Amino acid sequence: MSPQIAPLAGRREWIGLTVLLLPLLLVSMDVSVLYFAVPFISLDLHPSATQQLWIFDIYGFVLAGLLITMGALGDRIGRRRLLLIGAFAFAATSTAAAYAHTAGALIGARALLGIGGATLMPSTLALVRNMFQQEKQRATAIAIWTAALTSGIALGPILSGFLLERFWWGSVFLINVPFMLLLVVLAPALVPESKHVQGGRFxxxxxxxxxxxxxxxxxxxxxxxxxxxxxxxxxxxxxxxxxxxxxxxxxxxxxxxMLDLALFRRPAFGGAIAVSVIAMFGLVGFAIFTTQFLQSVLDMTPLKAALWSLAPSLVVGGAAPGAAALAQRGVRKAHLVCGGFLIALVGFAALQLVKATSPLWLLLVCAMLYAVGLVVVMSLGTEMIVGAVPVEQAGAASAVSETGTEFGGALGMALLGSLGAAVYRHEVPVPAGLEDSAGTIRETLAGAAAVARTLPGPAAHDLLTSAKAAFSTGMHAAAFGAVAVMALGAVIALIALRRVPQVAADPAPAAAPAELDLVA
The missing domain is CATH 4.10.860 (DNA Excision Repair, Uvrb; Chain A)
Structure with a gap:
């Protein structure tokens, strides 16, 4: 008996993919959309320092903590159903956040927003896995999914800056509502339902x-x-x-x-999660350095810095589809992932050339190189993760993938950020007479700039120049750490993914698997 051939996706599925990008963009943007809004929120709600941190962090904490739960729940009750429930929840809690009158109310709304986001992210990837079962089509669809995810994180500050120039701070949340309502209208018509019929008790x-x-x-x-x-x-x-x-x-x-642990024994699953975590470690862990370099070293306004940070996206946007195309041409995924890490390694290594007086283009080229390499890794890693599991377990597998990337990003910020900060503190000099401000100067470059604003011209210039040079040295140290991690990722890719097969063409479409409950 010949093996069952995966069905080909048609026009409806590709249009449905564009619908699924709506929640993905918004959920990923909500991670970064508050970057510019915090000063306005502080003026209006007067949060304490602790409350301000929770306004920032509670969304990501709740989102990361509930991904596995929501992925498994979607496998049981239906991924499209959970997606629609999440869309309603995301719209309602976005409205609550926009009109919060106290810091505590905003923290609570952000926590509920994280619950809504946790229902949306694994559902979108699991539905993509169900809609695109033919391997080549699935690789292309997930490449587009990955590009949308990374674009959302980059677009968050841009959207925030644009809205805050024209409206009040609540607009950065209220913008979610019309897109969620559009999702509720379009998803039932364009996205087929799928679930694991025999999923058992939750x-x-x-x-x-x-x-x-x-x-x-x-x-x-x-x-x-x-x-x-x-x-x-x-x-x-x-x-x-x-x-x-x-x-x-x-x-x-x-x-x-909730999760079949036997999946981790598959090289295409466990190995792909490992390389995805490492990729997010580098991408998120180093973002703080490039952002601060643009704002604090090159003295750009936040919006100008955010716009310049989009410049590498012109090339980065093609990295995921390009990697998928190479895989479809027969290049082994282990080699492509290894190559992605090596490209990122070159980008991080080249950052050693970036000084406080360097031209802007040098920083942007370095950022473009490491982002291209890491987006290649993330795209292929995600495709291998969801492709390695049965369709009925797609929700749980997607959630594990996204939980791993959340952990990788947090670990990158902790380790690379701590390394850069330690070197900065060691390198920045405290001018004579400013010993009382030594703690502020050594804490961050922004602190040194604040002290410099209280000094006369030449003294302020000397302090800022030395602080910017110290920050650049700290950035070099973090980049060197990232080089070591990228080299480790390249080795892991060659070892852990060596048994992942090349993409094989599916010669003809076939019916959907019988064990799935597919509702048009």
Whole structure:
């Protein structure tokens, strides 16, 4: 009996993909959309320093903590159904955030917004896996999905700056509402429903353990990045690891586990998650340096810096589709992923040439190189993850992939950020007579700039020049650390993905798998 051939997607599926990009763009933009809005929120709501941090972080914490739960839930109740529920929730909580009158209300709305986002992200990728079952088409669709995800993160500050020049701070949340309503109208007509009919009872204890494992680890890593090594974040990470072990034990023992742990024995799954985590480590972990270099070293306004940061996107946008096309031409994915890491390595290594007095184009070329390489890795990694699992487990697999990238980004900020900050503190000189301001000067480049504004012209110039040079040295150290991690990623790709087969053509379309409940 010949093996069943995957069905080909048609026009409806490709139009449906564009519909699925709506929630993906908005959820990824909401990670970065507050960058410019915080000063306006502070003037209006007067949050404490702790509340301001929670306004920023609570969305990402809740989102990361619930991804696995929502992915498994979508597999059971239907991914499109969960997507529509999430769209309503995202629209409602965006409205609540826009009209929040206190800092506490905004924190609560951002937490609820994270719940809505957690329903949307794994659902979109799982539905893409269901709609595009032929391998070549799926690779192209996921390349587009990856490009939309990275574009959303980059566009968040741009959209925020544009809206804040014309409207009040709540507009950065309210912009979500019309797009979510559009999703609710279009998805039922263009996106087919899919679920695992025999998914069994939902594993509530496993859900609690997954939330308890992910949340303290992500929080602990971000705290280490922001405030350095201390007992509380280390204890939180330890608790998360213990609860993670409990989650693994639960998945082994449960009659209907949220996640089939046997998937991790597949090289295309476990290896792809590993390289995706490393890619996000470099991409997110280094973003703070390029952003600060544009704003604090080159003295750009936030909006101008955000617009210039989009310049590499003209090339980066073609990286994911280009990698998918090469894979379809028979280039092994292990070699492509390794090549992506090596391109990123060259980009990070070239950052050693960037000084405070360097031309802007040099920084942008370096950023373009490492972003191209890492987007190639992320695109191929995501495609291998969802392609390695049965369609009925696509939601849980998508959630694991996205949880891994959240963890990789947080770890990158912690390790690369801490390395750069440590070198900056060591290198920046404190001028004579400013010993009382030494802590502020050594804390950040922005702190040194604040002190410089209180000094007469020549003294201010000397302090800023030395602080910018120290920041550049810290950036070089972080880039050197990223080079080492990219080299490790290249080696892991060659070893862990060596058994992943080349893309094989599906000669003819076939019917959808019988075990799925497909509703037009």
């Amino acid at each position: 594993d509530l204890p496993g859900s609690v353990l997954s939330l308890g494992a992910v949340l303290p680890v992500i929080w602990g890593v971000k705290e280490l990045a922001a405030n350095g090594v201390s007992a509380r974040p280390l204890a939180a990470i330890g608790v998360g690891v213990l609860l993670g072990a409990g989650f693994v034990w639960r998945q082994r023992a449960a009659a209907y586990p």
